[in-house]
Amino acid sequence: MTIDVPTSRSHRSLPQLQPISFIGADGQPTGVPTDGLTIPSDRTLLGLYQKMVQVRRFEAQVTHLTRQGRLATYPSAAGQEAIEVGATTALAPGDWLFPTYRDSASLLTRGVPVTEILSAFRGDWHCGFDPNEYHTSPAATPLATQTLHATGYAMAAKLKGEDACTLTFLGDGASSEGDTHEAFNFASVWQTPTVFVLANNQYAISTPLREQSNATMLADRAAGYGMPGIRVDGNDIAAVFAAVTAALERARNGEGPTLIECLTYRMESHTNSDDPTKYRDAEEVEHWKQFDPIDRLEKHLRTARILDDATAADITASAEELATSVRDAMNTDAEVDPSELFAYVYANPRANLATQQEKLEAELATAAQP
Amino acid sequence: MTIDVPTSRSHRSLPQLQPISFIGADGQPTGVPTDGLTIPSDRTLLGLYQKMVQVRRFEAQVTHLTRQGRLATYPSAAGQEAIEVGATTALAPGDWLFPTYRDSASLLTRGVPVTEILSAFRGDWHCGFDPNEYHTSPAATPLATQTLHATGYAMAAKLKGEDACTLTFLGDGASSEGDTHEAFNFASVWQTPTVFVLANNQYAISTPLREQSNATMLADRAAGYGMPGIRVDGNDIAAVFAAVTAALERARNGEGPTLIECLTYRMESHTNSDDPTKYRDAEEVEHWKQFDPIDRLEKHLRTARILDDATAADITASAEELATSVRDAMNTDAEVDPSELFAYVYANPRANLATQQEKLEAELATAAQP
Amino acid sequence: MTVTTATTAEDAPTPVSVTMTKALNQALRDSLSDDENVLVFGEDVGRLGGVFRVTEGLRKEFGPERVWDSPLAESGIVGTAIGMAMAGMRPVVEMQFDAYAYPAFEQIVSHVAKMRNRTKGKVSLPLTIRIPYAGDIGGVEHHSDSSEAYWCSTPGLTVVTPSNPADAYSLLRDSIASEDPVIFMEPKSRYWMKDELSLPVQTAPMDRAQVVRVGSDVTLLAYGPTVRTALAAAEEGAEHGLAIEVIDLRSLSPFDDETVSASVRKTTRAAIIHEAAQFGGYGAEVAARVTEANFTHLSAPILRITGFDVPYPSPKLEEYFLPTAERILDALESWDWEL
């Protein structure tokens, strides 16, 4: 006679080893089993392609401006465009996005204006946009903390009977933080409509994945929470988009959260102040170039005759337009108002802040005198 | 062409669904597959039986004294004796144990004197014993924090080339804390000789397991760290002892950590100030009585003719002796010395503490005057 | 000191004896009734009604979609509460004991405190974090911390603490209604304190201190668990001809400079009483700011009568650690009263 503990009927299996991928690095179908996912239509892929080209141009431009000193710092997602664009595009407008410092490209995809995206990195103000307008949380810098916000937001939506799902990005490094565990667990216990998109770019600053985790894959974590986990080629936007779309559909149907591990590689340094030669070889970076997310989609679209030279030229032109607008935006220095230091700390006004503000204003007035 | 990410050859599989159990609740062999574990010898089982009887008597006696007000509070492990005794006995003397508030029985098994175990609950001093003497950390109250200490200690042992392993207990509730995740991850990445014994007693105070986790089983977590996980019937000490022994052997061989989930049930209230009728039925408690760890081992040992009435009487007598010594120990009130408030805070003496101590001593001297 | 809401003579409710626990419970019940966005969750706050029974009966009354037991993880509790508040809810979460808020420290300090500021006021977080604090109940280690200094030194947080049932009700309702996130600190040793009271009750505004005993010789500043101690000292002082004024701070952040300065300018002497250790404790801020604002009016330095600079002790040593009425009176004697 053995003990009988009720066994939950939750999701329990380890993801397939081979990352799901529709379009190979050579632009050809990979033939990898797809775990029920279907490749997006060529129309959809063309749209995603266009956005990726824009995003890449954006990243390049901002990185350049940062080197010139127009921005204090900038963490580029160059090389990870398929994740930024693929995951974000799958969202409905009413869904909420919970990005990190690395995800400016997702903000761009979400429609946040350039100056508002770059506010933090230019040093104007922490969050430059109105989260409620774009249904997008301020980009989180304290790692993994946003995974819990995404879970909580989704829980509220669920309780209110609203349709909104949440999607949050996190990195391979952030996956080691306690908050990530707590978010996975809360989301699965509460069956919140949340999608966790783990951009596994092989490094947390200088720390390689093998010193971050001993798991065969990070998506293996999901089973321990009774949550579906899946691993996709994060440089194949068809796979990313399909996986996120399917996860959002499940979420909307009340079937709870999903963990999607997207394998990718950070092509740039961590931020402009990083020196990647200290911890990785030029060959490794070279090696990853062949898996470029844009190249392969371009090959696919050209083979499928969805993309021709004229369209490609239009797309490049519109990306150049964006780059110009970024340059222009960063050329005019934003005015900052020292009084704003005190304006938003509390909803209920405080005497000590008022006094300090007066002092500062008096000081500035004196300094302004001839 | 698909991306090629090196795949770690770490442990990757979900544990068998049926908890490993040698001796069924009826004292008969269960026939459950044992995943390579072997049942301990009857000699060993007799020793374990004796310790469990002692431990149960201890828990009953202390609970009784607590109800009488001799102790401030007491979290009993009644019903969980197989885990306390089975896991602790498997340790070598040089190994280190990292217990929690629930694990007084493991301290007893480790040889810590009764008054030193109960110091904290009687309100004398936080930790009543010398951790270095018993190779046992102070019992941790902040949940899950000790899992990291166990991992760190094991890492130091590994770095020093010492043979010591570490074992830590944690509960189903504690498994939700971020620290648990971090400990599993650090231990597996560093391949430390650590055994995590998760006593899943179905409740965290009032919170039932299904609101704590949506996983099929908590042992499923292990795969996500590339660590072996196993689930055993935590009320079958043969299974617990075998699993911990095997895990310690692997650990000593440099094969890294193991997670062992032990299914069990907390027969008493959380502590004496808890009221379990608010969250669980009497029937549920009744139901679990049939899986009692001591009853079944007694049946087995009697069937195997390892235990006869005379030995059983000896064992009961020695448990009674222990109970008497507990009563005696708790009847004499420990002296406390107010100056000790200041004695151990810092190794380097501090002027502010000296001043405060002087003040307190002056105050006490005045109060003592007729 | 407490005022019931205005009612006509006929339907004025008869005051009954109410514990602080009951008052808090009623405040949660009334907030849950009045605003469907209010949610209550945390460890054991559902079926059990919390380890101190503050949430007793609420799950039954409002259902598990409004009041529920969360998994055991404080960062998770606060972190998800942040998300819920972003979605327009007003979560009220419980940290089971003071030291068990520490796992949530990053979420509280880096997000709860800063969200409104970083979004230029676009996102408020109207959430309430209930923290039972302080000692004097014979708790084992890690169960008697007084963590107010951590929260008070964090810009963006509002920190309040009641010392009696009426304030417990009123301050908790105001905290839940506030657009700013509030750290609501509940003095464990006063949970079972009773007052004659009829609920609902609205006491002073949540950012004001209250003079709870008038005196002309000394001002004692106290909050939460030490208000009773200060009142006892005042009582005893009176027997020796010392007229002690006692102020219950109620709001630790913001600090009510106006009320306190008025009193100190009258008495010219003040002491702050708290359980937490002295070094870097909240009393340091009180002493520093009250001195700065009233330096020329002071006849003596502001004293801090507090716990010692050591970790909170085990139960048998508590009595030596905690500030008592005697210790307060002894300390007052240390002043040079001729000045």
Next chain:
Amino acid sequence: MTVTTATTAEDAPTPVSVTMTKALNQALRDSLSDDENVLVFGEDVGRLGGVFRVTEGLRKEFGPERVWDSPLAESGIVGTAIGMAMAGMRPVVEMQFDAYAYPAFEQIVSHVAKMRNRTKGKVSLPLTIRIPYAGDIGGVEHHSDSSEAYWCSTPGLTVVTPSNPADAYSLLRDSIASEDPVIFMEPKSRYWMKDELSLPVQTAPMDRAQVVRVGSDVTLLAYGPTVRTALAAAEEGAEHGLAIEVIDLRSLSPFDDETVSASVRKTTRAAIIHEAAQFGGYGAEVAARVTEANFTHLSAPILRITGFDVPYPSPKLEEYFLPTAERILDALESWDWEL
């Protein structure tokens, strides 16, 4: 202000220009060489040498078994360091930025600070937690916190902070050698500050403050990043005939009452300067205790010249937030100098 270890004239090393980063690096190197129990680990401290390059070259020199990159989890880093210290090691861990020590808050406050006390001295935790703190380097949000108040109000912790390369070396070596756990706070904006120096160097004992400029009119108390600011103010003050004494506190906990009181009794006026917000900041403790100990000697209240009571601002607003030499001199003017 700095003293090189005694050597004979011949083999006295020639002082060279050393940054604080380099001095810290050398202190780690020398500690690793001298004691095989010293371990260095944390996020990116290995191959990269830390984001501020403080651990540069150490992995190469001592191997990945002494110096290595850990998984990214601060509670994990401190929690495992505790276990290692229990096993007799002397871990030195890095929190990458000040706000990223918060996930480790529970491990630091509930264990690091208390282990020795709870075991009656049987288990010491000789571990050093390095925390780069404060702002003035144009960091984005969460990269410029000054968290010293949290640690200083926690009994059981020792908190030190250097303001110059020589102290950086000496204090770090002393911290690693200490049986008590030390929070070692490194002022980010001073990392690249250079001094002529020959290492090794032993400056004042780690629990002592240092008078770094002598004056008779006012005492400025500063630490870490604000020492330079205070010295600049003193320089400027001298031009206006104000003789300002500057004390570098160095040790925040314990506080060197002796050195500070001696100075304050001489000058009768003091101000404490820090970057952190004022309310509940470390300056409150300084003002409170110095006032209490020297009340009758003071001609004016102790001023706190600090950051405002708001979250640390984004880079473009930093200059308005940070205490400057001008703001210090302005504040001193607010005193009634006739008193």
